[in-house]
Amino acid sequence: AQSVTQLDSHVSVSEGTPVLLRCNYSSSYSPSLFWYVQHPNKGLQLLLKYTSAATLVKGINGFEAEFKKSETSFHLTKPSAHMSDAAEYFCVVSEPGQGNLIFGKGTKLSVKP
Amino acid sequence: GAVVSQHPSRVICKSGTSVKIECRSLDFQATTMFWYRQFPKQSLMLMATSNEGSKATYEQGVEKDKFLINHASLTLSTLTVTSAHPEDSSFYICSASGDREINTQYFGPGTRLTVL
Numbered sequence: 017a018q019s020v021t022q023l024d025s026h027v028s029v030s031e032g033t034p035v036l037l038r039c040n041y042s043s044s045y046s047p048s049l050f051w052y053v054q055h056p057n058k059g060l061q062l063l064l065k066y067t068s069a070a071t072l073v074k075g076i077n078g079f080e081a082e083f084k085k086s087e088t089s090f091h092l093t094k095p096s097a098h099m100s101d102a103a104e105y106f107c108v109v110s111e112p113g114q115g116n117l118i119f120g121k122g123t124k125l126s127v128k129p
Numbered sequence: 130g131a132v133v134s135q136h137p138s139r140v141i142c143k144s145g146t147s148v149k150i151e152c153r154s155l156d157f158q159a160t161t162m163f164w165y166r167q168f169p170k171q172s173l174m175l176m177a178t179s180n181e182g183s184k185a186t187y188e189q190g191v192e193k194d195k196f197l198i199n200h201a202s203l204t205l206s207t208l209t210v211t212s213a214h215p216e217d218s219s220f221y222i223c224s225a226s227g228d229r230e231i232n233t234q235y236f237g238p239g240t241r242l243t244v245l
Contacts, residue, residue, distance in 0.1 A: 048232050050233075052236070057220075057239070057241065058238055058239065059133075059135070059222050059236040059237050059238040059239045060173075060222065060224075060236040061236070062233065062235065062236075065233060067232065106172065106173070110232060116163070116175055116178060117163075117175070117234060119172045119173050120172065121171070121172050122171075122172050
């Protein structure tokens with residue numbers, strides 16, 4: 017069975033400092049992995065996705081994530097946080113041939129000036 | 130690209146009335162659409178999956194007679210909350226996947242439903 021664990025419910029960083037949002041997954045097969053961002057009272061925006069190509073995935077707004085099979089991790093990083101990055105971030109997994117997504121519980125990112 | 134819209138963005142209704150929410154894929158054909166529900170400060174919960182032209186598949190615990198889903202075309206799916214009650218108040222989000230990118234869902238902006 018698939019599952020996703022986001023290790024931190026809340027991460028707070030200062031503007032201009034690096035961001036690390038952690039995600040571990042469990043999957044029986046080679047999964048597809050996604051990071052979505054949700055701003056307050058908004059829908060979800062796709063940041064990036066991994067689908068068995070390059071293990072280092074670059075997304076929008078300067079975010080990237082690295083797929084590490086040995087660690088079953090897919091952590092999201094950004095070198096320098098911006099105030100506009102403050103939002104809820106969801107790590108998501110799906111298995112080949114499965115249309116539905118399994119969501120992590122989300123990590124709220126706060127950015128201090 | 131890959132834009133999904135939802136209408137209305139928010140709705141307030143009286144208990145016992147029915148509310149219809151539309152989900153449209155604006156620039157791609159959505160062979161599959163998904164409906165999610167999100168409670169405050171929680172993750173998304175999948176309610177149902179619909180494929181164009183066929184009946185929706187509901188997740189366990191979701192009442193299909195209460196949450197009517199129609200996916201009549203490749204660009205439109207509707208969710209009707211019938212005889213709404215205050216406990217149905219929530220944030221409803223749709224997503225769509227199709228010919229844009231395989232295995233990728235694009236999400237609508239959500240609809241805030243408040244039942245008085």
